[in-house]
Amino acid sequence: MTELITNSSPMQLGSLKTQRIMLLVIAALLPGISVASWFFGWGFLINVLLAAIFAIGLEAFALGIQKKPIKAGLSDNSALVTALLFGISIPPGSSWWLVFLGIAFAILIAKHAYGGLGQNPFNPAMSGYLFLLISFPLDMTSWQIPVNYPDATPLGWEGLQQSLLVVFPFLFSSTESMQATVDGMTMATPLIVSKMAGTNAILEAQQAGLNIFARTAETGWELMNIAYLCGGLALLALGIISWHIPVSIILTLAIVSGLFYSPHSSAVYGTPYLHLFGSATMVGAFFIATDPVSAATTNKSKILYGIIIGLGIYAVRVWGSYLDSIAIAVLFGNFCAPLLDHYCRPRIYGHPKQGLVSWLLGNRS
Amino acid sequence: MSSEAVARIARLKLRPHRIFGGIKPRAYKSSSLRSRILPCPIPDQLILSLRQHQGEAASPVVKVGDMVLKFQLLAEAENDSALNLHAPTSGKITAIAPHAIPGQSGQPELCVFLETDKQDAEIELTALPDYRAMSHLELLDLISQAGICGLGGAGFPSGLKLGDGIEKEIGLLIINAAECEPYITADEALLREFAEEVVSGAEILQKISLAPQCVIAIEKDKQDAIAALKPALRNSSIKLIALSAKYPTGGEKQIIQGVTGLEVPTGGLPQDIGVLVHNAGTAFAVHKAIIFGEPCVSRITTLTGAPLQTPKNFEALIGTPASYLLKICGLDKKQLTGAIVGGSIMGVELKNFDSPLLKTSNCIIAKSAKEFPQQAKEQACIRCGYCANVCPAQLLPQQLYAYSRSNDRLKLQDYGLADCIECGACAYVCPSNIPLVQYYRASKQEIKESMLRERQSEYWQSRFQTHQYRLKKNQEDKLSKRKKKKSAAGTKTENTFSREKARAEIAAAVERVKARKKKLIASTKLDK
Numbered sequence: 001m002t003e004l005i006t007n008s009s010p011m012q013l014g015s016l017k018t019q020r021i022m023l024l025v026i027a028a029l030l031p032g033i034s035v036a037s038w039f040f041g042w043g044f045l046i047n048v049l050l051a052a053i054f055a056i057g058l059e060a061f062a063l064g065i066q067k068k069p070i071k072a073g074l075s076d077n078s079a080l081v082t083a084l085l086f087g088i089s090i091p092p093g094s095s096w097w098l099v100f101l102g103i104a105f106a107i108l109i110a111k112h113a114y115g116g117l118g119q120n121p122f123n124p125a126m127s128g129y130l131f132l133l134i135s136f137p138l139d140m141t142s143w144q145i146p147v148n149y150p151d152a153t154p155l156g157w158e159g160l161q162q163s164l165l166v167v168f169p170f171l172f173s174s175t176e177s178m179q180a181t182v183d184g185m186t187m188a189t190p191l192i193v194s195k196m197a198g199t200n201a202i203l204e205a206q207q208a209g210l211n212i213f214a215r216t217a218e219t220g221w222e223l224m225n226i227a228y229l230c231g232g233l234a235l236l237a238l239g240i241i242s243w244h245i246p247v248s249i250i251l252t253l254a255i256v257s258g259l260f261y262s263p264h265s266s267a268v269y270g271t272p273y274l275h276l277f278g279s280a281t282m283v284g285a286f287f288i289a290t291d292p293v294s295a296a297t298t299n300k301s302k303i304l305y306g307i308i309i310g311l312g313i314y315a316v317r318v319w320g321s322y323l324d325s326i327a328i329a330v331l332f333g334n335f336c337a338p339l340l341d342h343y344c345r346p347r348i349y350g351h352p353k354q355g356l357v358s359w360l361l362g363n364r365s
Numbered sequence: 366m367s368s369e370a371v372a373r374i375a376r377l378k379l380r381p382h383r384i385f386g387g388i389k390p391r392a393y394k395s396s397s398l399r400s401r402i403l404p405c406p407i408p409d410q411l412i413l414s415l416r417q418h419q420g421e422a423a424s425p426v427v428k429v430g431d432m433v434l435k436f437q438l439l440a441e442a443e444n445d446s447a448l449n450l451h452a453p454t455s456g457k458i459t460a461i462a463p464h465a466i467p468g469q470s471g472q473p474e475l476c477v478f479l480e481t482d483k484q485d486a487e488i489e490l491t492a493l494p495d496y497r498a499m500s501h502l503e504l505l506d507l508i509s510q511a512g513i514c515g516l517g518g519a520g521f522p523s524g525l526k527l528g529d530g531i532e533k534e535i536g537l538l539i540i541n542a543a544e545c546e547p548y549i550t551a552d553e554a555l556l557r558e559f560a561e562e563v564v565s566g567a568e569i570l571q572k573i574s575l576a577p578q579c580v581i582a583i584e585k586d587k588q589d590a591i592a593a594l595k596p597a598l599r600n601s602s603i604k605l606i607a608l609s610a611k612y613p614t615g616g617e618k619q620i621i622q623g624v625t626g627l628e629v630p631t632g633g634l635p636q637d638i639g640v641l642v643h644n645a646g647t648a649f650a651v652h653k654a655i656i657f658g659e660p661c662v663s664r665i666t667t668l669t670g671a672p673l674q675t676p677k678n679f680e681a682l683i684g685t686p687a688s689y690l691l692k693i694c695g696l697d698k699k700q701l702t703g704a705i706v707g708g709s710i711m712g713v714e715l716k717n718f719d720s721p722l723l724k725t726s727n728c729i730i731a732k733s734a735k736e737f738p739q740q741a742k743e744q745a746c747i748r749c750g751y752c753a754n755v756c757p758a759q760l761l762p763q764q765l766y767a768y769s770r771s772n773d774r775l776k777l778q779d780y781g782l783a784d785c786i787e788c789g790a791c792a793y794v795c796p797s798n799i800p801l802v803q804y805y806r807a808s809k810q811e812i813k814e815s816m817l818r819e820r821q822s823e824y825w826q827s828r829f830q831t832h833q834y835r836l837k838k839n840q841e842d843k844l845s846k847r848k849k850k851k852s853a854a855g856t857k858t859e860n861t862f863s864r865e866k867a868r869a870e871i872a873a874a875v876e877r878v879k880a881r882k883k884k885l886i887a888s889t890k891l892d893k
């Protein structure tokens with residue numbers, strides 16, 4: 001490249017830098033993370049922290065072996081965002097090695113093997129998640145129980161002990177860790193309940209009159225989704241993300257699940273409410289699908305990208321063999337993004353308006 | 366075609382329309398608006414570049430040592446894209462030599478150095494307060510003579526623009542007073558104090574361009590200027606349109622979109638859709654040129670920036686060194702880290718503080734480390750798309766950046782690099798500090814050069830072919846001439862005749878010389 005002169009126009013620059021964008025995304029994740037920790041307990045928090053530590057270490061390692069500046073590479077906080085998104089996606093109380101493998105795949109393969117920040121075609125956090133889901137299906141579908149008996153709050157001392165047992169089994173004698181798992185600390189998510197046992201389970205719970213502060217699976221997921229939604233709306237208000245992707249995902253999902261849902265059938269389609277608030281939809285729509293690097297970039301293509309992801313989420317959940325499907329749908333969206341960007345360009349100032357026919361025929365002017 | 370465009374404009378409802386993209390940077394305008402416009406004192410020396418804008422240089426009509434009076438012609442435009450240059454004050458021409466001027470290239474230009482005598486003695490001017498009696502072409506000629514160019518910064522010769530507009534038929538004249546760039550307040554200050562003069566200039570421009578409609582477009586937030594314009598427009602058919610304030614509303618294509626909702630077709634000019642845009646400062650200069658007969662020798666320019674104690678607008682003489690202007694605004698040299706000519710977004714960095722004020726210099730910003738920190742290092746593009754949202758041309762800067770880096774000429778053209786107006790909104794919002802405009806400029810330059818190379822190789826190829834053809838033809842001609850000569854060998858009478866005549870003449874001349882010699886010898890003998 002030709003040498004560029006420093007300080008040429010524009011001389012005055014905006015203040016929103018990559019580092020700050022990533023920090024704001026992290027800040028917007030905090031309400032959701034807090035609710036999830038309160039709900040899932042230490043297991044969730046330990047996973048997130050572990051993921052963050054591994055991510056920073058592996059990012060430094062990847063930068064180091066490529067002889068890229070380590071400090072500058074870490075200061076953009078992008079590895080931290082990947083770590084948080086990965087950490088909140090995996091089942092709480094996952095073993096340390098599971099976290100490590102997932103993060104290693106995310107940072108080393110999905111991100112740096114493709115050229116590092118800005119070059120990865122696929123969302124690193126979701127690539128890591130999917131890698132684990134395919135390799136370790138059992139570990140990835142057993143969610144630690146949100147404890148709902150009063151004497152053992154998940155964030156209390158006992159909960160910490162239990163969580164450390166599951167995450168770092170090697171720290172304790174084998175019998176102790178066996179006990180912890182045998183105690184039946186895992187349970188199904190509302191989606192699993194809905195898919196395996198039919199919608200009645202959730203409907204029954206709802207009819208029983210839910211106390212939203214009770215630490216039960218249904219209310220926990222609901223609160224978590226509301227918290228992520230709030231964080232996402234804050235990002236929208238700050239102009240960090242645009243409305244196109246989250247709105248089109250949520251609308252698509254609401255419409256499709258509304259169309260297919262029939263209240264009295266025994267089919268496992270699930271209510272629109274379950275799809276929006278009983279799963280990972282909000283964090284997926286506002287935080288994961290909006291990852292700028294791997295998403296579509298023009299406004300028109302962002303809407304199509306959101307529709308594809310919304311349909312993907314629903315299809316995998318209802319007709320697929322995997323349970324939650326954000327990762328699969330987002331990666332599928334990533335596949336489509338370059339093509340969408342190519343065909344959905346805005347009309348340039350001063351260029352003639354195009355009809356649909358000539359657009360379809362590809363007669364760009 | 367163009368009368369069709371005029372009819373279309375006549376049908377339009379002129380009102381504020383949406384302009385694509387745009388940013389809202391911090392304006393930094395209030396400090397220089399605290400004071401009224403002051404006349405700038407005459408400096409000891411003026412440096413008058415023969416090239417005041419991006420066009421041809423004028424050729425000097427004065428010599429070193431000449432004494433000149435104010436408004437006297439110093440250099441003459443030899444073609445349409447050059448500008449007449451007049452003496453801003455009286456004094457003596459001390460040199461005509463290259464000197465640094467503000468500009469993108471930083472190349473020194475040939476300048477006339479005028480040592481001022483502080484008398485400010487003028488030549489006699491012909492004022493034309495009753496210009497309405499004159500034809501629009503006569504007025505156009507006067508504008509060209511006055512050396513006026515677009516004073517908003519682009520500096521296109523106003524006479525040339527008007528002339529082109531007359532040819533194409535104009536339906537709407539827009540006086541651009543948007544001044545959307547941070548720091549610059551020259552037009553705002555001008556309208557605040559000289560609204561009537563600007564309106565008068567606008568009326569003259571409207572008469573010359575034969576535009577049936579005229580609009581003054583300004584940003585909504587310039588309340589003082591709007592308040593001053595309203596009474597000035599009371600007895601005029603000119604309309605005022607207040608556009609929402611964002612950068613780059615004042616761009617020519619953008620202000621047309623803002624006022625009419627129309628877009629200038631790609632690769633075309635505003636004239637193609639029957640619109641002509643002139644800056645408010647230009648209208649003021651036109652007013653002075655016609656009503657008082659004054660050529661363009663001064664302009665209103667903003668002196669601002671944190672290192673200046675008294676930021677203000679000056680009516681400064683063209684050619685005043687920037688260092689002089691900064692000094693009389695109370696420059697704190699400790700804070701100064703550099704200077705920008707123009708606004709903080711599209712301006713250019715001054716490489717030499719003695720660079721003179723040009724007709725296009727609407728603002729000089731004294732830089733401080735606080736307001737203009739060292740630009741941070743370029744990081745990876747994260748494809749956030751903020752640039753695409755602010756691009757007033759609706760381009761995809763992130764794609765252009767990628768293709769610029771990979772030197773993909775076809776893709777760059779496909780993605781509309783030529784439609785980029787280099788406003789810098791994309792680089793302003795870029796969270797990764799990528800100097801996008803520089804990439805685009807470099808790519809545009811490269812494309813231009815390679816197209817030039819292609820054209821040149823085509824040219825040389827055609828030259829070679831004509832050369833070959835000519836050689837062949839010469840050969841044939843020679844052969845046919847020889848044949849003709851041979852056939853015409855018998856009839857040579859004229860030639861021999863002239864040769865004999867020449868011989869007789871020579872003999873006569875020799876006789877004359879001999880006679881003169883004899884005379885000389887005889888006279889010398891007599892002397893002895």
